Amino acid sequence: MRDFxxxxxxxxxxxxxxxxxxxxxxxxxxRELREIAADSGFEEALLISTCNRxxxxxxxxxxxxxxxxxxxxxxxxxxxxxxxxxLYQERGIDxxxxxxxxxxxxDSLVVGEPQILxxxxxxxxxxxxxxxxxxxxxxxxxxxxxxAKRVRNETGIAEGTVxxxxxxxxxxxxxxxxLEGRRTLLLGAGEMGESAARSLRQTGTNLHVxxxxxxxxxxxxxxxxxxxxxxxxxxxxxxxxDVVIASTASPNxxxxxxLMKGVVRTRRHRPLFIIDIxxxxxxxxxxxxxxxxxxxxxxxxxxxxxxxxxxRAREAALAERIVEDEVESFLSWRRSLELAPTIVALRRRFGxxxxxxxxxxxxxxxxxxxxDRSVLEAMSRSMVNKLLHQPMTELKAGAGEPDxxxxxxxxxxxxxxxxxxxxxxxxxxxxPTGEAKITQLxxxxxxxxxxx
Amino acid sequence: xxxxxxxxxxxxxxxxxxxxxxQLTRGSEKAPGxxxxxxxxxxxxxxxxxxxxxxxxxxxPLADIAQILSVSSFGIGIAFLLASYRMNVTILGAFxxxxxxxxxxxxxxxxxxxxxxxxxxxxxxxxxxxANVMGLVAFALAFVAGIxxxxxxxxxxxxxxxxxxxRLPSLGVLDTIGLRSVLVGFPLLTFGxxxxxxxxxxxxxxxxxxSQALGLVAWAIFAGVIVLRVxxxxxxxxxxxxxxxxxxxxxxxxxxxxxxxxxxxx
Numbered sequence: 233m234r235d236f237x238x239x240x241x242x243x244x245x246x247x248x249x250x251x252x253x254x255x256x257x258x259x260x261x262x263r264e265l266r267e268i269a270a271d272s273g274f275e276e277a278l279l280i281s282t283c284n285r286x287x288x289x290x291x292x293x294x295x296x297x298x299x300x301x302x303x304x305x306x307x308x309x310x311x312x313x314x315x316x317x318x319l320y321q322e323r324g325i326d327x328x329x330x331x332x333x334x335x336x337x338x339d340s341l342v343v344g345e346p347q348i349l350x351x352x353x354x355x356x357x358x359x360x361x362x363x364x365x366x367x368x369x370x371x372x373x374x375x376x377x378x379x380a381k382r383v384r385n386e387t388g389i390a391e392g393t394v395x396x397x398x399x400x401x402x403x404x405x406x407x408x409x410x411l412e413g414r415r416t417l418l419l420g421a422g423e424m425g426e427s428a429a430r431s432l433r434q435t436g437t438n439l440h441v442x443x444x445x446x447x448x449x450x451x452x453x454x455x456x457x458x459x460x461x462x463x464x465x466x467x468x469x470x471x472x473x474d475v476v477i478a479s480t481a482s483p484n485x486x487x488x489x490x491l492m493k494g495v496v497r498t499r500r501h502r503p504l505f506i507i508d509i510x511x512x513x514x515x516x517x518x519x520x521x522x523x524x525x526x527x528x529x530x531x532x533x534x535x536x537x538x539x540x541x542x543x544r545a546r547e548a549a550l551a552e553r554i555v556e557d558e559v560e561s562f563l564s565w566r567r568s569l570e571l572a573p574t575i576v577a578l579r580r581r582f583g584x585x586x587x588x589x590x591x592x593x594x595x596x597x598x599x600x601x602x603x604d605r606s607v608l609e610a611m612s613r614s615m616v617n618k619l620l621h622q623p624m625t626e627l628k629a630g631a632g633e634p635d636x637x638x639x640x641x642x643x644x645x646x647x648x649x650x651x652x653x654x655x656x657x658x659x660x661x662x663x664p665t666g667e668a669k670i671t672q673l674x675x676x677x678x679x680x681x682x683x684x
Numbered sequence: 685x686x687x688x689x690x691x692x693x694x695x696x697x698x699x700x701x702x703x704x705x706x707q708l709t710r711g712s713e714k715a716p717g718x719x720x721x722x723x724x725x726x727x728x729x730x731x732x733x734x735x736x737x738x739x740x741x742x743x744x745p746l747a748d749i750a751q752i753l754s755v756s757s758f759g760i761g762i763a764f765l766l767a768s769y770r771m772n773v774t775i776l777g778a779f780x781x782x783x784x785x786x787x788x789x790x791x792x793x794x795x796x797x798x799x800x801x802x803x804x805x806x807x808x809x810x811x812x813x814x815a816n817v818m819g820l821v822a823f824a825l826a827f828v829a830g831i832x833x834x835x836x837x838x839x840x841x842x843x844x845x846x847x848x849x850x851r852l853p854s855l856g857v858l859d860t861i862g863l864r865s866v867l868v869g870f871p872l873l874t875f876g877x878x879x880x881x882x883x884x885x886x887x888x889x890x891x892x893x894x895s896q897a898l899g900l901v902a903w904a905i906f907a908g909v910i911v912l913r914v915x916x917x918x919x920x921x922x923x924x925x926x927x928x929x930x931x932x933x934x935x936x937x938x939x940x941x942x943x944x945x946x947x948x949x950x
């Protein structure tokens with residue numbers, strides 16, 4: 233029976249030195265897929281390659297062998313024998329759940345980061361171009377995009393920034409509104425300060441770098457695309473800046489209340505945002521009590537990051553529920569594509585029509601004997617059987633073909649066979665629970681269940 | 685009909701209040717929700733109500749203090765919509781809607797107020813009232829920006845950066861709204877005061893009422909805020925507090941008129 237499989241590695245299983253050996257450039261995805269599709273037992277194939285994951289998705293009538301094949305393909309590229317440790321695999325409905333989680337950014341290094349959805353979409357487009365997308369992967373990924381959208385809209389998983397540099401930027405934006413043309417002053421040469429300065433520079437602020445060592449200031453200014461200024465001008469620079477990033481190695485406070493009082497007077501109440509990334513601190517905490525001066529130290533920023541991460545974690549639980557919901561809906565679509573229930577439903581639909589017409593016609597015929605009646609009944613039954621014979625044969629023959637699902641889908645739509653009809657097997661009185669449904673599918677496909 | 689429309693308008697304003705507050709405290713950043721739609725609906729109902737009040741086509745319903753309150757409430761809503769369209773500050777509805785609702789309800793209380801007697805009506809009076817109402821609307825916007833500024837600054841200083849902090853506009857934007865609104869409102873208020881005094885003298889009245897005194901105080905506060913902003917570079921919290929104080933005094937002026945009108949009719 234045809235089913236899904238995925239083999240791959242991600243930030244969870246492999247360090248970057250290993251991941252980069254498998255990575256495929258976006259421009260090469262299409263060619264790569266064509267090659268994979270050409271010499272493999274896969275019916276459909278799709279390749280996701282980002283800096284945090286490389287995954288090969290496929291469907292195959294023989295998922296067990298195909299998984300082995302896919303794993304060998306990837307392991308060969310990894311070169312040495314590390315393959316078994318870093319490559320993971322899933323089959324059946326677990327693949328669908330995995331796709332939904334990846335697209336919704338639940339499996340990302342930073343949960344809720346927004347890039348992954350675009351990357352998955354690119355991978356999908358490439359596979360479409362390469363012609364390696366069929367009914368199953370097509371439906372699976374389309375629904376993954378819908379799931380990601382739901383997660384984004386219905387949960388706060390992407391709200392709040394989680395890195396110290398970007399939190400500093402967000403805060404600056406919340407204080408000044410527009411950062412374009414504002415001035416950042418980087419004081420000192422700490423690594424974290426440099427990274428925060430870079431982020432602020434990217435938002436369009438001008439950057440001035442000041443350091444006791446003129447040389448160091450020059451080097452930093454060059455690296456961050458800023459301007460070095462001599463240390464003697466500290467006071468005037470402080471008076472002109474909008475954001476100050478303090479990250480010196482000084483053991484004492486550099487920005488003391490006495491010094492800042494003079495600065496604030498020259499600033500004429502313009503707001504000043506001071507980010508104190510240095511440990512030990514560069515800014516006397518009392519400076520933060522001054523009017524229109526806002527001081528955040530490294531602990532404050534870290535705490536914001538942690539709070540935001542906690543919010544995301546809480547929202548992720550909500551997102552997982554949405555994913556399960558969508559997996560359930562995918563299952564019921566998938567089940568509707570199973571051959572047996574479709575045949576049953578088709579027979580039942582035709583039988584119902586024949587029976588109804590007979591019931592309406594019989595009372596209008598007068599003087600029918602019991603045997604006349606049974607002749608009519610037999611006739612209607614045989615008409616149904618004859619009419620259904622050809623479609624049934626085609627269905628049974630086509631179900632094994634790659635496009636079988638398409639055929640079944642077409643039949644279900646042509647004769648308006650609802651998905652619920654397929655879900656309730658004949659004679660079953662109660663709707664099976666989610667658990668039961670999954671095992672039902674597992675039984676039907678024979679491939680879900682155990683993985684890894 | 686009129687009573688029904690009044691209740692409907694008040695109810696819509698109240699629902700908008702709740703939706704905006706909900707949006708401010710726990711809404712998702714991306715889904716703007718229904719609050720804006722409900723607020724616009726409230727303004728629509730309010731407009732219909734005002735049209736019913738209009739004495740004759742082309743005339744403004746500014747005959748008594750109740751109508752002035754009602755028109756002010758409506759004007760604040762419209763000014764807010766314009767501001768939120770231009771500066772992307774829809775979340776300020778959380779403060780605008782309660783203010784609109786309050787003024788609208790207050791206008792309902794005043795149905796028994798005695799209108800200005802016909803002999804003292806004049807073009808000057810209409811101009812005086814219109815200028816003051818527009819000034820009040822501008823100051824109301826400045827007041828709302830001031831509240832939001834103080835709240836936002838408090839959240840920033842206390843490091844409560846999730847929730848409302850994310851949804852409120854930046855301090856810079858709020859300060860700009862406060863400054864611009866006062867700059868628009870101040871000439872209107874000045875014009876209103878001059879015409880008011882002129883009209884008062886011409887109509888033969890020479891009594892100096894409490895309202896006029898309060899109006900002078902409000903005018904002085906706004907003048908001070910503008911001078912300090914321009915000359916001394918005042919920004920942020922102090923400017924916001926000054927602006928809010930000025931607006932409270934303009935509200936007191938209205939309250940003074942309302943009380944006197946009520947007293948006069950009793």
